[in-house]
Amino acid sequence: EPEVTQTPSHQVTQMGQEVILRCVPISNHLYFYWYRQILGQKVEFLVSFYNNEISEKSEIFDDQFSVERPDGSNFTLKIRSTKLEDSAMYFCASKGLRFGDGYTFGSGTRLTVV
Amino acid sequence: AQSVSQHNHHVILSEAASLELGCNYSYGGTVNLFWYVQYPGQHLQLLLKYFSGDPLVKGIKGFEAEFIKSKFSFNLRKPSVQWSDTAEYFCAVNEDSGAGSYQLTFGKGTKLSVIP
Numbered sequence: 001e002p003e004v005t006q007t008p009s010h011q012v013t014q015m016g017q018e019v020i021l022r023c024v025p026i027s028n029h030l031y032f033y034w035y036r037q038i039l040g041q042k043v044e045f046l047v048s049f050y051n052n053e054i055s056e057k058s059e060i061f062d063d064q065f066s067v068e069r070p071d072g073s074n075f076t077l078k079i080r081s082t083k084l085e086d087s088a089m090y091f092c093a094s095k096g097l098r099f100g101d102g103y104t105f106g107s108g109t110r111l112t113v114v
Numbered sequence: 115a116q117s118v119s120q121h122n123h124h125v126i127l128s129e130a131a132s133l134e135l136g137c138n139y140s141y142g143g144t145v146n147l148f149w150y151v152q153y154p155g156q157h158l159q160l161l162l163k164y165f166s167g168d169p170l171v172k173g174i175k176g177f178e179a180e181f182i183k184s185k186f187s188f189n190l191r192k193p194s195v196q197w198s199d200t201a202e203y204f205c206a207v208n209e210d211s212g213a214g215s216y217q218l219t220f221g222k223g224t225k226l227s228v229i230p
Contacts, residue, residue, distance in 0.1 A: 033217060042222040043158070043204060048215035056215035091158065093218075099210045100146060100165040103218065107157040 002026040006092050006106035013082055013113055021077045021109045023092030029104070031095045032075045034067065036060070036088040037108075043091065049075065082113045116141035118207050120221035127195050128229050135190040135224050137205030144210040147188040148218065149179055153201045161203075164188065175199070197230045 005024040013019050025032050034046040047057040049067055066078045075094075079086055092106040121136040139145065149161040162173025169181040179190045188205060205221040 031216060035218075035220075043206075043218075043220040045217045045219065048217050050215065056217060095216065099144075099208075099216060102160065102163060103148075105150075105158045 002104065004092055004094055004104050004106035006090075006109050008109060009107065010110045011112070013111070015084055015113055016081050019079050019082055019111060021079075021090050021092075021111070023075045023077070023106055024073055025075055025092065025094030026104055027073070028096070029094035030097045031055075032067075032069070033093040033095075033103075034077045035091045035093065035105075037091065038085075038088045046077070046090075079111075082111075084113050087111055087113045116145075116207060116209055116219050118205055118219050118221035120203075120205055120224050122224045123222070124225045124227070126227045126229065129197055130194045131228075133190070133192040133195050133199075133226070135203055135205075135226070137188045137190065137221060138186050139188070139205075139207045139219075140186065141207065141209045142186075146208050146210075147179070147181060148206040148208075149173065149177070149188075149190050150204045150206060150220075151201045152204065152223075158204065161190070195226070195228050197228045199226060200228045201226060 007022045032049040037043045045058050047061045048055045064080045068076050089108045091108045093103045095103045117140045119138045147164040150158040161177050162171050164171045164181045172178045177192050202223045202225045204223045206218040208216045
């Protein structure tokens with residue numbers, strides 16, 4: 001069964017540093033998402049991406065965040081200057097075009113900001 | 115904006131007990147409904163989903179859920195739990211709002227602990 005692949009699985013970074021989280025969505029999917037889950041809390045939507053642009057973003061997704069699909073296969077989330085409160089598990093997901101198509105989640109990247 | 119409510123924060127059951135986890139959502143239009151499971155240290159896995167048709171949906175590992183539109187509910191059930199069902203369970207909804215991004219809104223999750 002096709003998978004969404006995320007790298008790295010765990011990243012430790014110093015506060016103020018930039019991080020890039022990488023995802024390879026399922027190849028024929030057209031919608032791409034980033035979610036995050038702070039330890040012990042619910043999964044929160046960050047951003048959706050369709051047709052090479054952001055289609056929707058949450059209030060969490062401020063100017064420190066950006067997404068890119070640089071080469072048609074990777075889908076990246078960049079945090080420009082990390083803060084302690086950015087520590088979380090970040091999940092990438094992709095889905096097909098139709099409303100009824102299911103989502104596939106990656107295994108997540110655990111980001112620890114120290 | 116829509117919201118998803120999961121009524122139980124932590125449920126503790128003995129093996130072979132029956133399980134029902136509640137989920138209610140707020141959106142009145144066309145929705146898709148999902149239950150995901152997250153085993154300790156692992157990613158989200160889809161248990162089951164409802165798109166249309168029969169409101170009683172059967173998923174993996176013996177789980178099922180019933181969509182009751184009049185109650186805006188999508189409760190998860192399993193007749194007999196096992197120790198291996200110990201995990202966190204998330205209800206999620208997306209809506210056909212016309213905006214097209216179809217992002218999922220998750221509930222806060224219910225932690226299930228099954229005692230052998």
